[in-house]
Amino acid sequence: MTLNAASFALDTQSTDALRAQAARDPKSATKAAAKQFEALFMNEVMKRMRAATLESGLMENRLSQIGTEMLDQQFATQMTGLPGGLSAAIERQLSRGLPSTPGDALSTGGLAKPAEPLPDLPKKNVPEHVARFIQRHGDAARAVAQESGLPADFMLAQAAHETGWGRARMKASDGSDAHNLFGIKAGPGWTGKVAEVTTTEYVNGQARKVVAKFRAYDSPEESFRDYAKLLTGNQRYAQAVASAQAAPDNAAAFAKHLQKAGYATDPEYANKLARVINTTVRVQRALA
Known part of the structure; x- marks a missing residue:
């Protein structure tokens, strides 16, 4: 029938x-x-x-x-x-x-991702592009958090900061999405796809526009995993990782150690990232 x-x-x-x-x-x-x-x-x-x-x-x-x-x-x-x-x-x-818990969705093939439209955004005072970014990438952040021990809020917030909550997505030369959510550059050891992008670098405190090569991925989830691999597999970021795992509610300490390790050249990077992490936590509570 x-x-x-x-x-x-x-x-x-x-x-x-x-x-x-x-x-x-x-x-x-x-x-x-x-x-x-x-x-x-x-x-x-x-x-x-x-x-x-x-x-x-x-x-x-x-x-x-x-x-x-x-x-x-x-x-x-x-x-x-x-x-x-x-x-x-x-x-x-x-x-x-x-799935038994929200974080199981990505790995079990259950309800994979929250769907649109978003509920009652005006009542919650959450900008739509902010909520959509968290809605789209929250499952990937939680899945990688379970694998790496890095707090999902920290990763999600840093991705938001690097991409302007998804509004400044990095593009490859052919116009396709590079899915690089963390601004990770393609160094000599990188053998994957590459996107050449004009970016802002700070030299002696002065902002300059330069063309740099960045890593490109097939999906946002791949970007989250490569970011976690970069931090946990490099002694340079050991203090940042230890701080994040020991104090997952201390955004300022994590951001400070990350900047000290040279993750970004912006002298205000730590302060900006800490603010975005705190904002991400508040928004997720509002949407819960």
Whole structure:
């Protein structure tokens, strides 16, 4: 039996709403999805029953058919969600694929990433581009945090700082996204893809525009992993890593050690990064 999705309210808007709800509360979204599937099934049953009933031909016309279809949809909605109905069984089946914790989504193939649209942004006083950046990269940051021991908030905030919350994405020469979220340059030992970009460097405290080669990646997740590998695998950043792991709530200490190790030439880099980390933590609490 083929279910006609156009005959009921499971359209693009309602699907997007379910995806957004799944990002906030997977269990309630599963329940809502189960009810919609049951309503679709009941509506199809009503249609098949109507089709099996002989029509007199005297009163039937297009207007009466539309009225009958609307009435069938109303009956289907009223019969949905009743105790012992199909929705409970559908909900149990859908729940088997849910990740146990939000951080499991990237690795288990469950609800991979929060979906658009974002909820109640004006009420939460969160700029849309800021919320979207956190929504897009939060899972990758948490996954790499579990692998490396670096705080997800620190990595997410540094990526936000380097890219202007995703609005200044690095491009390769062919116009494709380099997915370099941390401004990591391509040194002599780098054998991967490269993007040549005009950037600002500070020489003796003076800002200068220079063209430099940066690493390019196939995905943002690859960028997070390479950043973690760079910090944890280089003795130069040992103090920054130790500070982050020992005090994951001390953004200022991590940023100071990172600048001292020479991660960036901007003399205000540590102060700027610490502010962005604190902002990232507040925004995530607001969106929770």
